[in-house]
Amino acid sequence: MKRKKNRGLEFLWGAIVLLLLCSIPVFATPKxxxxxxxxxxxxxFSDIVFLALTQLGDGIIFVPFVILFLFWKTSFSIFxxxxxxxxxxxxxxxxxLLFPGFPRPAEFFKGVDFYQVPGVNLYHWNSFPSGHTTTAFSICFAFSIIFSKHPKIQRMMLILAIGIGLSRVYLMQHFFGDIWMGAALGLVATLAAREVTLRYFSGKKLKKPFIKTKPASILSLRKRIILQQKLAG
Incomplete structure (x- = not known):
């Protein structure tokens, strides 16, 4: 990773503006x-969309991308x-530690008739903050930093992160305040990770792939196909 002033700024400022605009309605209205x-x-239709989106906020989502980046730049995987x-x-x-046992909507709205998406197992406790939203904003911000030369990717990542956050409220797993804080923590986590990566894991060796592969050339691949055809004939 290189230290550049424009690393993911479009995503970052878009998220900050969004958080500021939403802070009043989220925290000034009754819970x-x-x-x-x-x-x-x-x-x-929305049930299907939000069910799919919420899966992308699971922390396990980091694993396949960590592995993929080992074939490109080791520092990205570390990041x-x-x-x-x-x-x-x-x-x-x-x-x-700070907010143990905070009730989720399923517990908070006991006795209240609300729509529940079929097949969703509602949790009752440890509502604040939203872990899925933290993951969503963190990994989307990370991709915005990695692909900072492509503004469209940053915008797409911001929309995706917002969608994942909203899915947690749509599924009645979290309150808006939970996803607000989750988004803020996701930004902080990625900024901290970027700083640590730049300081300690940005050497020349780490800019190379950890797993080196030599893809076969078109010519050698063609020779293999011809040889296989001859053997088969």
Whole structure:
């Protein structure tokens, strides 16, 4: 990784502006009011979309990309590992130390009739912050940094991160305040991971792939096909 001033700034500033604009309605309205209003806008298509989106916020999503980047730049893999590590630390501190046992919507709205997406197992405790949203904003911000030369990718990543965050409210697994804080923590985790990577894991050796492969040339591949045809004939 190289230290560049424009690394993921479009994603970062877009996320910051979004958080600032949403902070007043999220924290100034009574808890549960916005969630019940949002819960009214449901249909079978949205159920499928948000169910798919929420899966992308699972922390396991880091693993395949860490492996893939080992074939490109080792420092990128280290960067993603650090993102996942810092995510885990921040979310664990929030859920288990600072805000243990905070009720989720399923517990908070006991006795209230709200729409539940079929097949979703609702959790009841440790609501704050949203771990899925933290993961979503962290990994999407990380990709925005890695592919900073492509503004369209940054915009797509921001839209994707927002969609994953909203899926947690749509599925009634979290409150808007939970995903707000999750988004903020995701940004912090990735900024911290980037700084550590630049300071300690940006040497020349780490800019090379950890797993080196030599893809076969078109000519050699053609020779193999011809040889196989001869053997088969």
């Amino acid at each position: 549960g009011f916005l969630e019940l209003q949002f819960n009214q806008f449901h249909n079978s 993603l590992i650090l993102c996942g590590l810092f995510n885990t630390i921040l979310v664990s501190l929030g859920k288990k």
